[in-house]
Amino acid sequence: MLNKISRYTIILLIVVVSALYLPDFFSMLFDKKVNTPRLNYSAVIDEFVYTQHHGMGQTERKDIQGNSYSEREYYKLLPFTYYANLDKWGLLPAEIDGFELSSKSIRRNSQFFRIQPKDISSPFVPLYIMFEAEPDYAQLIIPDDVFRLDNTIEFLDPVSNSVLEEKSHKFQEAMLSTGFSFPAKIVAANQTNRKSFDEGYFIKDANNKVFQLKMIKDEPVCVETGIDPNLGIRQIFIKENMRKEFYGWLLTDDNEVYLITYDNYKLQQIPTVPDDPKYSYIADEMTIYVYTYPVNKHIQISGNGFKQMIVFDNDFNKIAEHVETWTPYKKRPASIVKSFLFPFELSTYDPMKWVKVQMDCFWWEGLAGIAVSLLVLVLFSRKRPWFDYVLVLFTGVFGLIGVLLIKPED
């Protein structure tokens, strides 16, 4: 009996290894790279344009009406993207929609951000640094302590690895006095000194209220933002920009994206649902790009098999939208053959950067592979313990490899 258990243990381990590696090898060998278009919107001709690479350095530049452009012509259509090159070539138009163009004015009035799945919740060490928001110097000065913020706020001194009681107490009092309830659920900031000023931390407290915490002249400044606690905030992103239009942006559980504006923290929703809701933004699997230009705003939702672009004026009135699609991985021949061949797949890949063993079942397609595996076993290798068949029934070709390699011993 123990010998049988022992044999099936080995077979199961072989099943695990082959389910981890074989489907992956299969995709690597047979799946072809799809060249996806790079979409953009030209404020010069008010039309969507795109570039597409065709290998061997061949690049196609077109608008969606089908007109082709040379490289320089294409750059001229997109002065807000290629202003540096256009400026150098002396091809930068004088103005668009009443906005005077120069490299400087475009740079000053443009802002860009994106939310990738890995930005939302990936592995990190929950320790933070607090900048002096009004330093005596021209740039932000890196402090010499770090802090933790969960059930309490505690500043730590790296030299002695101990808590700075006085500072911690001061900050805790300041937070409590504005109505903050510990523990903090989300702590968000742009933790770099490569920025021109500091807006500190945006913190979601135990009651889902959002507070801003800064340090000015060594004193804590804590403000309740008044952001709706029922919004279901999933993550907050802060990025200081000289334009001072918004502190940052936040993502909700319903895949909504809001800008936190400088107008008394008022939220401005970014539309993430296009005319065809099938191309709506889903935070766990897609990336959203938001481009703010002097004359308009572009939103691009990049998912598996499509790129959806929506263009707005500066007051978020929709100007145009367009979707480019291609065959997504799941519908490509290699993937389809794979799902017929293998009943399931094990992988440790996770878009949020975790290493997580997970199983992806191919359900009814997988049954075909199981049937063939069983048939092979019945036809070519009879007189087996009944459990071999059961194993192949559940694990298909992986089990077949296992039971054929490791022969039964009586």
Add this chain to the structure above:
Amino acid sequence: MLKAILYKEWIKLRWAVIMIAGLTVLSLAYTIGMISYYVEFQGAFSNWMFVIGKSLLLKNIVFVKVLPLITGLVFALIQFVPEMNNKRMRLSYHLPISEKKLLISSTGFGYMFLLIEIVFLFFGLWLVISMTYPAEIVHKVLMTTIPWFLGGSAMYFMASFIILEPTWVYRIIYAVAAYGLIELNFRASTYDQYQRLWVLILIVAVMPFTIMFAGHRFRRGSK
């Protein structure tokens, strides 16, 4: 009988155990040295920033990562290669003790030393890291080491199993499978990156069962 078998395993293992114990202490000393070197060289605050933002500690504790792997392999080689030479294992299988008991006690005895090393490394690291770093970092680093320890355990069981297997064809098959199962524990690039650690624990927990099969095949004289 059992006592005699364990004594025999001890005789085989003793020098390796002493060597590995020395290396374990040395690897913790290396970690202490590297940490204090970096703290001195970078300054305490920026060292913390490198440790938090750039996973610097993974570099300083690299011996904790590889030592259980090496130990697992060395113990398996020392315990079972002499037995498989000229099929000496045959003699052991003729002892008045069941082959299962014999294999369980031999591998259990070897694994016990590996486990002691793992426990020592874990708590030693806990002590070493908490001297310089706060609880958040200590927690993340200790969680990071768990898959490495599982990898070391997997190495011991799979290596023993491969050596005890009498035929080369099966050995090659097992080696391929072992590579995949061990590699699975070394996929992290930053601290505490694994979720669902129980899957990995389960995989390692069933590995001792495989060894019976090798013993059984040896007894049957499989070629």
